[in-house]
Amino acid sequence: MLSKEIQLEVNKGAMLPLMEEFYTIQGEGFHTGTAAYFIRIGGCDVGCHWCDVKESWNAELHPPTSVDLIVKNASSYADTVVITGGEPLTWDMTLLTQQLKDKNLKVHIETSGAYPLSGTWDWICLSPKKNKLPTQTVYDNAHELKVIIYNKHDFIFAEEQAELVNDNAILFLQPEWSKKEEMTPLIVDYVMNNPKWRVSLQTHKYLNIP
Numbered sequence: 001m002l003s004k005e006i007q008l009e010v011n012k013g014a015m016l017p018l019m020e021e022f023y024t025i026q027g028e029g030f031h032t033g034t035a036a037y038f039i040r041i042g043g044c045d046v047g048c049h050w051c052d053v054k055e056s057w058n059a060e061l062h063p064p065t066s067v068d069l070i071v072k073n074a075s076s077y078a079d080t081v082v083i084t085g086g087e088p089l090t091w092d093m094t095l096l097t098q099q100l101k102d103k104n105l106k107v108h109i110e111t112s113g114a115y116p117l118s119g120t121w122d123w124i125c126l127s128p129k130k131n132k133l134p135t136q137t138v139y140d141n142a143h144e145l146k147v148i149i150y151n152k153h154d155f156i157f158a159e160e161q162a163e164l165v166n167d168n169a170i171l172f173l174q175p176e177w178s179k180k181e182e183m184t185p186l187i188v189d190y191v192m193n194n195p196k197w198r199v200s201l202q203t204h205k206y207l208n209i210p
């Protein structure tokens with residue numbers, strides 16, 4: 001249990017359960033191949049059975065860390081910071097994103113959209129999940145839609161989500177990692193037949209980097 005004081009700071013978004021921070025190459029989606037500092041915030045109740053960071057789910061396992069300290073660490077690396085998790089929109093992102101922007105950093109988010117949008121973002125990657133659908137604010141503001149393909153039904157889900165996201169969002173299909181041998185060829189065919197979609201791969205896993 002957190003002390004009352006710390007719980008209040010977390011509620012305000014002045015402290016966040018920090019799981020890890022690392023400087024790497026964005027592996028997925030529109031900004032694939034570009035250097036970025038990743039900040040992974042713990043806490044997620046969406047429950048994707050194939051999630052590749054299940055250790056992030058329980059926020060209590062990750063120490064509440066002041067936004068001041070998180071920003072101080074981030075500002076000495078690349079000019080782009082990616083906030084991920086866990087599900088970052090579990091928390092109020094207002095203070096974190098404002099302070100990162102005050103340091104002239106570009107601020108990106110990886111989100112399932114399961115909670116309403118908070119914070120100021122240069123790039124929003126929405127990866128919707130069937131078990132907890134995105135909120136309208138995230139559909140309206142997403143810059144890219146990245147749907148994970150675990151089975152054939154996920155192509156239908158992807159088309160449904162493309163109808164709901166704003167018209168400017170760039171559309172990606174990304175194979176679920178454990179099903180990539182089976183699903184990647186289907187994605188390739190699908191994109192050739194439906195060229196409004198693009199292929200996204202988890203390139204950092206092929207490169208053996210974080």
Ligand SMILES: C[S@@+](CC[C@H](N)C(=O)[O-])C[C@H]1O[C@@H](n2cnc3c(N)ncnc32)[C@H](O)[C@@H]1O
Nearest residue numbers: 050051052085086087110111112127175176177
């Ligand atoms: C771990 S999630 C954290 C951010 C947020 N909770 C979300 O789901 O967007 C980061 C990205 O990894 C994707 N992802 C997670 N597990 C994956 C897997 N096994 N294969 C492919 N992509 C995966 C998610 O869909 C999301 O786009």
Ligand SMILES: Nc1nc2[nH]cc(C(=O)O)c2c(=O)[nH]1
Nearest residue numbers: 025026027028084110204210
């Ligand atoms: N290199 C790298 N790129 C990523 N893009 C999204 C990631 C995430 O876990 O949110 C991720 C990640 O974990 N590593």
Ligand code: SF4
Nearest residue numbers: 044046047048051086
């Ligand atoms: S929403 Fe993101 S962090 Fe949460 S379980 Fe799904 S992939 Fe993992």
Ligand SMILES: [Mg+2]
Nearest residue numbers: 052053084210
């Ligand atoms: Mg990842």
